[in-house]
Amino acid sequence: MAVSIKDVALKAGVSIASVSRVLSGKPGVGAKTAERIRQVIDELGYRPNLGARGLVKRKTGNIAVVVPRGSYILNNPFFSTILDGIAKEIDQTEFNLLMSFTSVQQQRLLETQAVDGAILFSPRNEELSMDWLKSLAIPIIVVGSYLEDSPFPCVRPDDEEGVRQSVTALFNKGHRTIGLVNGPMSSMHSVRYYKGYESTLKYLGIPFSKELVFELDEFDGGKVVEVVSEFLKGNQHMTGVVCSSDFLAMGVMKAADNANVSIPHDLSVVGADDVPISSFLTPSLSSVHVDLIGMGRKAVSILTQLLEEKELEKKEYIFPMHYVDRGTTGTPKMKR
Amino acid sequence: MAVSIKDVALKAGVSIASVSRVLSGKPGVGAKTAERIRQVIDELGYRPNLGARGLVKRKTGNIAVVVPRGSYILNNPFFSTILDGIAKEIDQTEFNLLMSFTSVQQQRLLETQAVDGAILFSPRNEELSMDWLKSLAIPIIVVGSYLEDSPFPCVRPDDEEGVRQSVTALFNKGHRTIGLVNGPMSSMHSVRYYKGYESTLKYLGIPFSKELVFELDEFDGGKVVEVVSEFLKGNQHMTGVVCSSDFLAMGVMKAADNANVSIPHDLSVVGADDVPISSFLTPSLSSVHVDLIGMGRKAVSILTQLLEEKELEKKEYIFPMHYVDRGTTGTPKMKR
DNA sequence: TTGTAGGCGTTATCAG
DNA sequence: CTGATAACGCCTACAA
Numbered sequence A, B: 001m002a003v004s005i006k007d008v009a010l011k012a013g014v015s016i017a018s019v020s021r022v023l024s025g026k027p028g029v030g031a032k033t034a035e036r037i038r039q040v041i042d043e044l045g046y047r048p049n050l051g052a053r054g055l056v057k058r059k060t061g062n063i064a065v066v067v068p069r070g071s072y073i074l075n076n077p078f079f080s081t082i083l084d085g086i087a088k089e090i091d092q093t094e095f096n097l098l099m100s101f102t103s104v105q106q107q108r109l110l111e112t113q114a115v116d117g118a119i120l121f122s123p124r125n126e127e128l129s130m131d132w133l134k135s136l137a138i139p140i141i142v143v144g145s146y147l148e149d150s151p152f153p154c155v156r157p158d159d160e161e162g163v164r165q166s167v168t169a170l171f172n173k174g175h176r177t178i179g180l181v182n183g184p185m186s187s188m189h190s191v192r193y194y195k196g197y198e199s200t201l202k203y204l205g206i207p208f209s210k211e212l213v214f215e216l217d218e219f220d221g222g223k224v225v226e227v228v229s230e231f232l233k234g235n236q237h238m239t240g241v242v243c244s245s246d247f248l249a250m251g252v253m254k255a256a257d258n259a260n261v262s263i264p265h266d267l268s269v270v271g272a273d274d275v276p277i278s279s280f281l282t283p284s285l286s287s288v289h290v291d292l293i294g295m296g297r298k299a300v301s302i303l304t305q306l307l308e309e310k311e312l313e314k315k316e317y318i319f320p321m322h323y324v325d326r327g328t329t330g331t332p333k334m335k336r
Numbered sequence C: 001t002t003g004t005a006g007g008c009g010t011t012a013t014c015a016g
Numbered sequence D: 001c002t003g004a005t006a007a008c009g010c011c012t013a014c015a016a
Helices: A007-012 A016-023 A031-044 A050-056 A071-075 A077-090 A103-111 A128-137 A157-174 A188-204 A221-232 A244-257 A276-280 A292-307 B005-011 B016-023 B032-046 B050-057 B071-075 B078-088 B103-111 B130-136 B159-172 B187-204 B222-234 B248-259 B276-280 B292-307
Strands: A064-065 A096-100 A115-119 A140-143 A154-157 A180-181 A213-215 A240-244 A267-269 A287-289 A316-319 A321-323 B063-064 B096-099 B117-121 B140-143 B154-157 B178-182 B213-215 B240-243 B268-270 B286-290 B316-319 B322-324
Touching: A007 A016, A007 A031, A007 A103, A007 A321, A016 A031, A016 B096, A050 B050, A064 A077, A064 A103, A064 A292, A071 A077, A077 A096, A077 A115, A077 A213, A077 A244, A077 A292, A077 B071, A096 A103, A103 B096, A115 A292, A140 B032, A154 A292, A157 A180, A157 A240, A157 A267, A157 A287, A157 A321, A180 A188, A180 A221, A180 A244, A188 A213, A213 A221, A221 A244, A221 B117, A240 A244, A244 A267, A244 B276, A276 B248, A292 A316, A321 B078, A321 B248, B005 B016, B005 B032, B016 B032, B016 B286, B063 B078, B063 B103, B063 B292, B071 B078, B078 B096, B078 B117, B078 B276, B078 B292, B096 B103, B096 B159, B117 B292, B130 B222, B140 B292, B154 B159, B159 B178, B159 B187, B159 B240, B159 B268, B159 B322, B178 B187, B178 B222, B178 B248, B187 B213, B213 B222, B240 B248, B248 B268, B248 B276, B292 B316
Parallel strands: A064 A096, A064 A115, A115 A140, A140 A154, A154 A316, A180 A213, A180 A240, A240 A267, B063 B096, B063 B117, B117 B140, B140 B154, B154 B316, B178 B213, B178 B240, B240 B268
Antiparallel strands: A096 B096, A287 A321, B286 B322
16 A cells, blocks of 8 residues: 555644645745655655546646557667657656557557657558547657648658768769669658659659669568569669668668678668668668657657647758768679 | 546436446446447547546556666667567557656656556666565566566576577587677676576586676677777687677677678677577578567566466566577688 | 645445 | 445645
8 A cells, every 4th residue: 555645644744735735846834844744755755646646637747659550660770769769858857658559559548648748650641540639639749750731740850851862872873773662652751752762863864763663561571581682683783772761771681682682782772760770780881860869859859848838839840861871882883 | 628427427317327337347237328328428439537547446557668777778679579579468458558768767657656567677686676676566577687586577588598509509510719798797687698608618618718708888889899899809719709689799790890800701600589680680690599579478468467466377487599590600710 | 834625537335 | 227425646726
């Protein structure tokens, strides 16, 4: 049986009101009484029950991080690095962090008034009903991507710029046949990557070919390597490939290895997001860097602003990307 | 203003007691009334307030996952894979998942009656006070490692067996000078790895040399590669190395690359845990596999058993490990 | 400066 | 079968 405010009041010989006052640092308690109360609190090791407090204050003190269904996500460093940022920033606040990984969980979490606000991680357009989200009537932030036609503020990388830089980097090294390995088009992230890829090619005067675009439903382990291997075999004239994530790039590297395609000798590869692990690969992965930790932090900080009823300066917080040249990119050979 | 049980009762023309009864599926409500109530609940989109319910039931419906301080952890696939299992299993229950990443967070979480039980992820001996943990008076499970002299059930890999198998695998390939790259000794995981390494060498009749053991405080990015490179240079007669995690093994691979040591030609490397990403490395990493997802699931399932006041069959749930031969291991060359 | 009492949304006990 | 009503732990007017 946990010690309650009543126990403290009793032992200190005061009313619970006074205890409550010193607890919340409110004025109206004599110095001596306050001191005594504090001492009793200490002695008894009293801790306020957050649930009860939430009930009357109508605040839970929790915020939710909602990640899309599909377990692949947890092993995706794009996610864990942003989560790292979220965790760091949340540590500066008084909030607890609730996480949900499935739609059942998120329903329970969001509909039962268990949280004051939520951070949606790279949601897919088709998975979340906008009406439902709005009906929740709590502040919501989208991070990593954004929802189409959504009223929610979002924090995301400047994808178009990222893919522009990676395609251009390959172009500048002499590549003229550049493929794209992309994620599922249900994510706006992939959509933007696709568009940016297309427009950059056009800008550079390179013909666009549907053959060179590969869309992966997700990175679900072994299967990926197989299909990407096929893709590589079917496009032997391709000398470079840009990917919409480092995770995909890793798959490409492995597939290349499988297909006896040497990187960067036969094929140059550029990832995206530059997750921490990228520089540990062999060869180390060229990528377009973005401050994922900062994105996580930003998501939390604007959510807490909203929670404090402050106005946001803008609706989209777009983080710059910049190309980082490492070991997976080189000049193209004449022929593969 | 969220709709409460009162609103439902009002609109249905019944007492809140009856509403509460249909909500919790308790008997004592006429079929017709129940039907009407259900309908109103639907119309109003009523959802019970978990906090209020928790207050009277003295259950929060939350369980905590406590991860040790230090951000490296989030990008460690050992963690994220176990977390994956935790998430999967939690989905089978009615619990919400609260996470804490720092000591401040875990204090708030655990001391404010915000959770019914907790899963401690690979805790370090010095970071958690046993007395404090006991004083919380909630069920606690340790996963990934264990706490010395702790009364808490734990779920962990059979580390001793793992290192025995990896050392033996190298031995069988002809290696006689085998190093160990280990984590910090504050983790029991490292301690067991160290012991297993030592005893296996003795069993195989290989002399133990302190020079060949390298202890890394943690995998904190670039620095690791540097120091491991030094280690490799200082031990050129070493033909194989076993690591206490795949994460460390990746660092060794990168360091080897830096030092112009070719794997597995010049040096064989064995990781541990066989995280999903391992098979995507080039060359793919030899490791000792363990069912990390299963460990996560098990942690949740025994915690919920405890929460239901059921007895546990045992105190330690040890998962078997078995060596998986992949690309980073080969026969030793005569000389490096 | 202090205490009393009402209420936050639920569940549970006890009458009717 | 149904409905008051008293908790649960806490906050906060309002009184004293």
